[in-house]
Amino acid sequence: MASGIKDKVAILGMGCAKFGERWDTDGPSLMVEAFEEAIADAGIDPSQLEAGWFGHAGNAVGPGAIPLALALRLHNIPMTRVENACATGTEALRGAAYAVASGACDIAFALGMEKLKDAGYSGLPAASRGPFYDATNANLTAPGAFAQLASGYAARHRVAADDLKRAMAHISVKSHANATKNPKAHLRKPITAEQVIKAPIVAAPLGLFDCCGVSDGAACAIVTRPEIARALGKTDIVTLKSLQLAATGGWEAQGSGWDSSYVPTTRRLPPVAAT
Numbered sequence: 001m002a003s004g005i006k007d008k009v010a011i012l013g014m015g016c017a018k019f020g021e022r023w024d025t026d027g028p029s030l031m032v033e034a035f036e037e038a039i040a041d042a043g044i045d046p047s048q049l050e051a052g053w054f055g056h057a058g059n060a061v062g063p064g065a066i067p068l069a070l071a072l073r074l075h076n077i078p079m080t081r082v083e084n085a086c087a088t089g090t091e092a093l094r095g096a097a098y099a100v101a102s103g104a105c106d107i108a109f110a111l112g113m114e115k116l117k118d119a120g121y122s123g124l125p126a127a128s129r130g131p132f133y134d135a136t137n138a139n140l141t142a143p144g145a146f147a148q149l150a151s152g153y154a155a156r157h158r159v160a161a162d163d164l165k166r167a168m169a170h171i172s173v174k175s176h177a178n179a180t181k182n183p184k185a186h187l188r189k190p191i192t193a194e195q196v197i198k199a200p201i202v203a204a205p206l207g208l209f210d211c212c213g214v215s216d217g218a219a220c221a222i223v224t225r226p227e228i229a230r231a232l233g234k235t236d237i238v239t240l241k242s243l244q245l246a247a248t249g250g251w252e253a254q255g256s257g258w259d260s261s262y263v264p265t266t267r268r269l270p271p272v273a274a275t
Helices: 027-044 066-072 088-102 142-157 163-178 193-198 226-231
Strands: 012-017 051-055 081-084 105-115 201-203 217-224
Touching: 012 027, 012 226, 027 088, 027 105, 027 217, 051 066, 051 088, 051 226, 066 081, 081 088, 081 142, 088 105, 105 226, 142 163, 163 193
Parallel strands: 051 081, 051 105
Antiparallel strands: 012 217, 105 217
C-alpha cells in the first residue's frame, strides 16, 4: 500500500536566477545561473548528482532533456524533461522527489526555466487539449479560466463585485510587498489596493494586477534523503511533507454539474497525498 513521501525527501540546496526581462542572456545561461547557486548551497560536487528533471514549457532550448545536460556539463546520468502548463516546475520537482523517496537514486535535482520575453508572443505557447475539449473552449485563456473561478465563487457565496475586487486586491499587494525584499524578483515596486482595484480589466473580474506577468528566469532544487543530508553535514533540514498531482478529464467543463466556484481536482486527490 502506498505510504507517500512525507519526510522521506530533504532539500539539500536551492538556487534561483534573477527574474525579469533578461534580454541580455539566453535560456541555457539562466539554467546555469540557478544551478550554480543550488550546487553552492548544497555544498556538493556536480558529480554527486545521479539524475535530473528539467521543467520547460516554452521553446527557448531544443527538444528533450539534452539541453539541460549540455548547459550544465553533466555526463552520463539520466535526464527527463517534463511539461505541465503552470505546474511545470513543480512537476520537475515531483519527479526528482519521487526518485529519491523510492530509493532509485540518492541525490537528484529539478530545474525549471522559461525564457519568454523575446519569444515572439506574450506568454506560453497555446496547446490543444484535444478535439473533444477545444470544440467548446476555443477561446480559453489562463486569465479567462481563473476569472471563471472567481465569478463562480462570488455567485455561489453571494459576494458583491466590489467586495470581491477589494478582497482579491490584498493578494497582489502582499506579493508586490514581498518582491520589494527580494533582489531577484521581477516587479519590485509596492502597490496599493486602490491601484489594483482601478487597474484595467484583463478578464472580468480579474484586472492587470490580478494576473501574473511574463518573465524570464530559472530555479533549481537539489534533493536527497534526510539521513544523507545529515551525513553531508546539514543540520537545519527541510523535508517535503507531500507533493501530489491530480489532472481532470474535463468533465466539469462539459456539463452543468459544476458551478465554477472551486477546483474539483483539489477535492479528489488520492489519500496518499496527505500521508
